[in-house]
Structure formats: structure tokens, C-alpha cells
Amino acid sequence: MDLKSYIREVPDFPKPGIGFKDIMPLLQDKEAFRAAIDDLYEMVQGYDFDKIVAIESRGFILGGALANKMGVGFIPVRKKGKLPSEVISYTYQLEYGEDTLEMHEDSLVKGERVLILDDLLATGGTVSAAINMVSQLGASVVLVAFLIELKFLSGREKIKDYPIKSLIQF
């Protein structure tokens, strides 16, 4: 199935000059959504992990589906202030300003093996924050996986110490 044809480019979002890759046409089509999760499932075969760490918000849709299909636990990385219990956090620089992500400090135990999943690899700032927090908790990242990779932004460079896979490339 040509999943790429279900990704819609929306011009000038979130700001002028950016062509946003919108995965909603893929998610709302039952065959494309199922094929995408099946393909992600195949893509991560051979990697042994206990939990999927998924990044808010679109990563939650894919992460929930894949964790359920694989029979592993689901751990969210959320924006600051959203998780109710004790958290660890990581602040990283954006083009203008900064952003902070959080994880529950009891979400992983030392030695656990995790897959980090997000919908899109762009410059790699967000996923680097997730990797940093997983490491803070003493767990190890066995694979970093994406539905889409924007190769022209070279996000791989920022996370090159880890295995990386993506299903669709632009």
C-alpha cells in the first residue's frame, strides 16, 4: 500500500514557508491506518523492548496502537505540567525560545528496554529530549522509530548513537 500518498502537505503551517506533513488522511482511512501499524510492527521486529515511549500528541495515536498490537506497556512523554505525579523533565532549545518535556519518574525502572516512537523526525530536538529522559531513568533505548522522516532536515545526526528507523521518507 502506498502510504506516502495518504500524507497531505499543508502549506504555511504552523508558519509561513513551512510545508506541514499532515498524517490525518492516513489515520482516518481504515485501510491505510491498519497498514501503517502493520508496517511499523514489521519494521521493529528483531528489537527486544518492554515498553513503547511515545511523544505527545500524534505519537500517542501510533504508540497506543503499536503498544497494544505488540502487547507491551505504553509510556507518554508530555508537555510541561500535564503529568500529574512526580516527573523528570528536559528543556531544549527551539529556533525561537525553548520547550520542556516531562516523564513520570516511576514510568521506567533501571535496565528496562524501550522503543521511542513519534510520528515525525524533523530536526530531532524533541526525540533527543525523550532519549535524554529515558537515559536519566536508567532505561536503555533499543530503537528510535518514526512514521515519517524529513531527510532534508538531517535529524538523524542529532540521535546518531541510536538505531533509527522510519517508514516513510521525504
Place this chain on the structure above:
Amino acid sequence: MDLKSYIREVPDFPKPGIGFKDIMPLLQDKEAFRAAIDDLYEMVQGYDFDKIVAIESRGFILGGALANKMGVGFIPVRKKGKLPSEVISYTYQLEYGEDTLEMHEDSLVKGERVLILDDLLATGGTVSAAINMVSQLGASVVLVAFLIELKFLSGREKIKDYPIKSLIQF
């Protein structure tokens, strides 16, 4: 499986006096997460729908998993400004202030049948907004489903024109 025992109450979140029902212990346990999705799957049997409409952000985790398991499409209801293409919106009152939710206007077509899913039914304001937008798009709500229902807040009253089911009640 006693899923209720996997819901953690966090006192004074998001503000003093509120006991927040945290579903993260359930999601991060592989057996509890799988059992919850299996039970939601059983709970919605007998309702005929084409798509699951899930509400940001925790609803995305459950909605992604359930839509994939059922082989139906996934449609997000998001906070204002997050969806890239043309949207419809609905603004509703909170205790202090108001909130606006959005859906893509091409996410549903007239006559489609949808399940609306969220993690928690509290006062019902958020899910009412979702129902309103689904109706604006000409689709019909065949069931409104929740992982958790806080019965003492009587949210059912606000959506009593629709079938409602919840897996865990407090």
C-alpha cells in the same frame, strides 16, 4: 482483571482539592493495558460505526489502540490551533473561562457513524463539544465511550441523548 486497581489517585492535581485519576499505571503495565483495550473492544460490540473520534491527548492513546484493533479509521478532536487544515470549532464554558476544540472539516462525511472515545467522563463539557462538532459535520454518534466515569459529577446528564458506556466507575 481488576483494572480499577491500576488507576492511581493523585491528590491536588491540577489544583488543590481535586483528586486526579491517573491512568498511567494502567497504560504502562502490558497486561493491564491489553486487558483495558480488550474490555473496551467487548464493550462496544453491537454498535456499528465507521470511525473512532478521540479527544486529545489521553483519548488518543486509547483511540489509536481501539481503532487499530477494530480496523476502523481514527479522527482526532484537538485543542485550538493544532490541526493544520481547514477546521470547524466549538467553544465551551469552563468553571473559569472557556476552551475551544477543533476538528478537520474533511474528517467526516455526511451519514458516517462514529464512536466518540475519551479516557474520562467528568462534567461532560469536553465530550459535548465533540458531539456538537460531529453533528455539525453531518455524521451520527452511535455511542459515547469512556475508560473511566466519575459518576458523582453526573456528566451523563449533559449527553443523555446518546448511548453512553464506561468501563470503570468511581
